[in-house]
């Protein structure tokens with residue numbers, strides 16, 4: 001892409017067609033940023049870059065790049081041309097997909113991260129004013145996530161590391177590589193370590209995460225049986241995508257050079273409770289079947305977000321029940337519209 005198209009506040013969102021990315025693109029465009037998106041549409045959709053009236057949020061012809069960031073040459077063509085980068089692209093999926101494809105996820109996420117960071121390194125400090133990466137709470141040691149009533153996790157507990165999944169390891173490798181990049185190049189960096197994000201637009205298909213998967217089952221009930229993976233006792237610190245967008249916007253102003261900052265609520269919610277709320281929202285008489293033979297991941301985790309509060313002035317705002325209701329309506333409409 002020609003360098004001349006970039007204005008002062010230009011930003012590249014990798015993975016910008018995904019759930020978090022498309023929300024961020026919308027907000028940044030509204031606030032006057034010139035936003036570019038790089039995504040290979042593995043899970044994201046170009047349609048998410050349009051508003052409800054069908055207007056494009058960014059010009060898809062000039063500002064969207066359908067690139068596989070695993071390819072270093074393709075990556076270099078798009079990364080390192082804007083003032084800022086928010087690097088969200090990754091292979092993200094529900095637990096069943098993650099545990100069935102550990103090696104592939106590990107390899108692909110490491111390739112994407114390493115290529116993006118290498119291109120940023122080549123562009124250098126003179127060009128890039130800041131780079132934000134998102135890590136995951138899955139990177140915390142498994143041993144800190146096996147208690148059903150957990151103490152909130154603190155950032156410094158990431159090490160010594162022993163995440164449960166290859167996904168958690170791959171995201172942690174990205175975090176490490178970003179730290180080296182920041183030290184060696186002086187490019188201002190920030191890692192936001194996210195807990196379980198939900199919201200819309202949502203992938204509710206076979207690679208979806210727990211909330212959209214449960215909502216899809218409720219919408220399709222009784223045509224589809226309402227089966228819950230595991231016994232329903234596992235707990236997560238669910239965080240709405242709007243709260244994550246706020247955290248990223250704040251990090252763009254105040255997050256630089258502060259290491260990793262955790263984003264998530266200080267309490268966790270059991271899957272059983274999420275299931276009950278979704279069933280209540282559906283208004284249907286659903287009796288869920290819990291299937292203990294399916295993977296359910298770590299037992300429980302939540303966040304001590306005092307660092308986010310202190311540095312970013314961030315606190316979670318969207319109530320889980322309200323967030324689930326919005327998500328339910330979106331998925332229901334989307335299923336009805338085919």
Ligand SMILES: NC(=O)c1ccc[n+]([C@@H]2O[C@H](COP(=O)([O-])OP(=O)(O)OC[C@H]3O[C@@H](n4cnc5c(N)ncnc54)[C@H](O)[C@@H]3O)[C@@H](O)[C@H]2O)c1
Nearest residue numbers: 015018019020039040041042043044069088089090194197
């Ligand atoms: N959703 C969560 O619960 C959660 C929690 C912690 C961290 N995160 C992180 O947040 C980021 C965004 O996640 P999300 O929930 O919006 O997921 P998402 O799947 O909606 O978005 C990821 C985007 O990356 C794109 N992508 C995947 N492989 C790519 C490749 N090789 N080249 C270019 N683009 C590629 C996908 O098409 C998708 O649009 C990810 O880095 C994820 O690890 C998400």
